[in-house]
Every structure is written in C-alpha cells, then in structure tokens.
Amino acid sequence: MNNIIKKLNDFNELVMFKHSIFSLPFIFIAMVVSSGQVNGSAWFGMKLFVLGIFAALTARNFAMGFNRYMDRDIDALNPRTINRPNVDGRISASQMLVFTLANALGFIFVAYFINDLALQLSIPILIIIGSYSYFKRFSYLAHIILGISLALAPIAGVVAVSETIPFWSIALSIGVMFWVAGFDLLYSLQDIDVDKELGLHSIPSKFGAEKTMKISKIFHMLTIAFWLLFAITSGSSYFAYLAVIISALMLSYEHYLVNKDFRKIDRAFFTVNGYLGIIFLILIIIDNIFV
Template structure:
C-alpha cells in the first residue's frame, strides 16, 4: 500500500496536479453560462459535472505527462527541474508512456459519453495540447500554444452542454489563451539562461527580460479586453463585470510582484492566477443564479 501511495504522489508531482486549478474553473464557467442559456438554469447536472471533471483531468494529465516524457533530456540539464520524477528515476520512461496512453484513451472515452461533437473533437484536442512539447524546440510561439491548450477548456465545456460553439465562448477562450501565455512568459524568465544554453526557443531567451515583461503585460491587457467582450456577448450582468474588474486588478498585482522581485515569480504564477480562476468562476455562478 505504501508503494502505491508513493507512486500516486510521484505521478501527482509529475503532472503538478494542483495546477489543474488553472483549467477547471474555466471549463465550468463555460458550462454554467451555456446551461443558463440553453436550460434556463446554471446547473448542468451531476453527469456533466463528473464527465467535465474527468475530461479536464485526463486531458491535462495527458498533456503534462507527454511533456514530461518528451522533456526528460532537457529537464535533466536544468537545475530547477533536475529533481522532477521524470528525471531522477522515480518514474521510468515506460511508466510515463503508459500513463500518457491511459489518459489519452480515458479522455476519448469520456468524450464518447458526452456527445457526438465532443467525440469528434477529442483527438484533435489531444494533438493540439500535445504539440506544446515540440513547439518550444523550434518556435518562441510555444507560449501561445500552451495558451491555446488551456483555452480549449471553455470550448469543451460548452460543447458538453449544448453541442455547439457560440461566439461568446470563443471570446472567453481567446482571453484564456492570452492569460496563460502571459503568465507563462513570466514563469519562463526563470529559465532564460538555460534556454539560451540549450538552444531552446522562448521569448525570454530571444528578446530578454524587459521585452518579455512588456509582452506579458500586453497579453494580459488583451486578456481583460476579451473577457470583457465575453461578458458583453454572453449578455451577462453585474457579477460578471465585477469578475473582469477583479481579474484586471489581480493581473496588475501579478506584474507588480514580478517587477519588484523576480524571486516572487512562483507566488505570482501559482497563487495569483489560481485565485483568479476561482474568483472568476464564483462570480459567474452568482451572476447566473441572480440574473438569469
């Protein structure tokens, strides 16, 4: 039993399971809004709650597992990542590959039980979220690819509820894309020297810290704009506008932390962005409870 618990902990560390907090709120935000518009109620049912959670978890496990599998050589040469389970021998390449396959088939199986459109989109989604591992080896656009990967979460949520892709969810997803790409730029500042040494393509290694932070600010400004457009086009109300305002404040605070001290990148990356998604979700739920 102890070995099993330890193995579970190792795999949880491999995929940084606690970072699921970034994607989960936005898949459920989309499901809440879609359910309100289609069913007249923000509650979409226990079946979709379970399937939506399983879809988000298996998709993220696939993406992170595949990334760790592909990056074994890179992570081993980076002092910041050299103690990860994919490098220090706690999880073998074979076990990682099996883990990736299990989650890929798990995601497709979940999509099958959701609806036909979800099943059609399942494999293309896996290809997109898995492509990040390749992009950073030849293109600094990898930050946006990571953003697109998480931006698929709201689209998946709407497809699960209504089997359609309305315009408002595209706006929400574009906002998520810029949000994720923006904080990934800040996070990547930690690896600027290693990226240069290993010849990896990242905006920090090519343009330097100052321009990277400027790009991040631009991305997060666009995040707020697209989330505002999402609120307008989804015909949401007061709590949704408050969600956008608080998001702008939290993103500004994130940049304040990083500008003040690069050593606070982890705090800015995880704490601020984690709370942002949760606060956004709570306010959207309240908006759809009181103003539907």
C-alpha cells in the same frame, strides 16, 4: 501499500495535479453560462459535472505526462528541474508512456459519453495540447501554444452542454489563451539562461527579460479585453463585469510582484492565477443564479 502511495505521490509531483486549478474553473464557467442560455438554469446536471471534471483532468494529465516524457532530456540539464520524477528515475520512460496513453484513452472515453461533437473533437484536442512539447524546440511561439491548450477548456465546456460553439465562448477562450501565455512568459523568465545555453526557443531567450515583461503585460491587457467581450456577448450582468474588473486588478498585482522581485514568480504564477480562476467562476455562478 506504501510503495503504491509513494508511486502515486511521484505521479502527483510529475504532473502537479493541484495545478488543474488553472483549467477547471473556465470549463465550468462555459458550462454555467451555456446551461443558463440553453436550459434556463445555471446547473447543467450531475452527469456533466462529473464528466467535465474527468475530461479536464485526463486532458491535462495527458498533456503534462507527454510533456514530461518529451522533456526528460532537457529537464536533466536544468538545475530547476533536475529533481523531477521524470529525471531522477522515480518514474521510468515506459511508465510515463503508459500514464500518458491511459489518460488519452480516458479523455476519448469521457468524450464519448458527453455527446457526438465532443467525441469528434477529442482527438484534435489531444493533438493540439500534445504539440506544446515540440514547439519550444523550434519556435518561441510555444507560449501561445500552451495558451491555446488551456483555452480549449471553455470550448469543451460549451460543447458538452449545447453541442455548439457560440461567439462568447470563443471570446472567453481567446482571453484564456492570452492569460495563460502571459503568465507563462513570466514563469519562463526563470529559465532564460538555460534556454539560451541549450538552444531552446522562448520569448525570454529571444527578446530578453525586459521586453518579455512588456509582452506579458500586452497579453494580459488583451485577456481583459476579450473577457470583457465575453461578458458583453454572453448577455451576462453585473457580476460578470465585476469578475473582469477583479481579474484586471489581480493581473496588475501579479505584474507588480514580478517587477518588484523576480523571486516572487512562483507566488505570482501559482497563487494569484489560481485564485483568479476560482473568483471568476464564483462570480459567474452568482451572475447566472441571482441576476
């Protein structure tokens, strides 16, 4: 029993289950808004609630598992990642492959029970979110690919409820793309020297820290612009606009932390962005229930 618990803890460390907080709120934001428009109620039902959670978790586990498998040679040369389970032997390459395949099949299985369009999109989605692992080996646009991977969450959410992809969901997703790419740029500043040494492609290694921080700010300004467009085109009300305003303030605080002290990158990355998604979701729920 102890060995099973230890192995589960190792897989938890491998894919960092708690970081699902970045994608889960936005799949449910799209589901709440879509349900309000289609069903006249923010509640989309227990079935879709459970399937939405499993879809988000299996997709993310697939992406993280595949990334850790592909990056095990790179992680072994990076002092920041050398103690990860994919490097130190706690999880073997074959175990990572089984884990990755199981989650890919799980995602397709869940999509089958959602609707036909979800099933048709399931494999293309897996291809897109899996491609991130390759991009940093030949393109500094890998940050954008990571952003696109998480931006698929709102699209998946609205497809689950309505089997359509309305314009507001695209605006919401593009905002998520720039949000994720922007904070990934800040997080990547930690590896700027290692990326240069190993010949990996990233915006920090190509343009330097100062320009990277400026690009991150631009990305986050675009985030707010597209989330504002989402609020306008979805017919949302006061609380949705409040969510956009609070997001702008939180992203400003994130940049303040990193500008003040690079050692605050973890706090900016995990804490600020984690709360941002939760607050956004809560306000969208309120907006669709009480307004």
